[in-house]
Amino acid sequence: MSLKEIDVIAFDADDTLWENENFFRDAEKEFCHIMEEYQSTENMMAELYRVEGQNMEMYGFGIKAFILSMMETALLVSDKQVRPDQMEAIIAIGKSMLHKDVVLLDGIRDLLEKLAPHYRLVVATKGDLLDQERKLAKSGLLKYFHHIEVMSNKREENYCELLRHLDLEAGKFMMIGNSLKSDVLPVVNLGGYGVHVPYHTTWEFEQMDPAEIKSDRFFELKEIHDVLTLFEEA
Numbered sequence: 648m649s650l651k652e653i654d655v656i657a658f659d660a661d662d663t664l665w666e667n668e669n670f671f672r673d674a675e676k677e678f679c680h681i682m683e684e685y686q687s688t689e690n691m692m693a694e695l696y697r698v699e700g701q702n703m704e705m706y707g708f709g710i711k712a713f714i715l716s717m718m719e720t721a722l723l724v725s726d727k728q729v730r731p732d733q734m735e736a737i738i739a740i741g742k743s744m745l746h747k748d749v750v751l752l753d754g755i756r757d758l759l760e761k762l763a764p765h766y767r768l769v770v771a772t773k774g775d776l777l778d779q780e781r782k783l784a785k786s787g788l789l790k791y792f793h794h795i796e797v798m799s800n801k802r803e804e805n806y807c808e809l810l811r812h813l814d815l816e817a818g819k820f821m822m823i824g825n826s827l828k829s830d831v832l833p834v835v836n837l838g839g840y841g842v843h844v845p846y847h848t849t850w851e852f853e854q855m856d857p858a859e860i861k862s863d864r865f866f867e868l869k870e871i872h873d874v875l876t877l878f879e880e881a
């Protein structure tokens with residue numbers, strides 16, 4: 648087992664290549680503001696998370712799923728009294744999210760520039776296919792990647808599928824991302840390498856304690872650029 652054997656390095660996209668979760672936090676605040684006459688922010692947030700959790704299997708991940716969950720929550724918390732202008736404002740939150748500029752995280756471009764000549768680089772992301780394609784095109788990062796995989800989920804079976812597509816053993820695969828649950832744990836369990844680079848805010852459903860992952864194929868880094876030091880030390 649050695650980092651020298653790594654052939655493919657996969658990157659999560661949201662909050663690993665570019666900012667994402669903070670837009671959701673802002674949207675949640677806006678949603679609560681629009682609906683403030685009906686219930687407390689605390690109740691509304693609890694209800695929104697509950698509805699999102701319930702819909703995940705059906706809708707998958709991303710902004711479109713989030714819009715539908717906000718609409719459903721609006722009906723619930725207002726006891727169906729939500730007004731058309733409020734519903735319109737909620738839909739507008741989602742549409743403006745879909746039009747946001749792509750803000751790359753610090754050090755990403757330089758890191759990809761340095762890794763691309765030596766490894767096959769892949770994007771492995773959840774979310775809406777259309778939205779992720781839009782962000783990748785806008786990001787200017789497409790040229791660094793051999794393959795883009797928009798996954799319906801990031802469980803072990805989904806990574807198995809990806810490894811099969813890449814015709815790769817797990818021991819030659821490294822996944823880098825901001826979610827321990829989705830980007831690191833399943834990959835480490837399969838025998839691959841998982842690198843965690845936390846983002847300042849983590850979605851409720853992705854929270855996990857790093858101490859729960861016990862493996863010498865798991866690395867916790869502060870900055871994405873520190874990925875290079877892993878290979879220098881190897």
Ligand SMILES: [Mg+2]
Pocket residue numbers: 659660661662663824825826
């Ligand atoms: Mg992410």
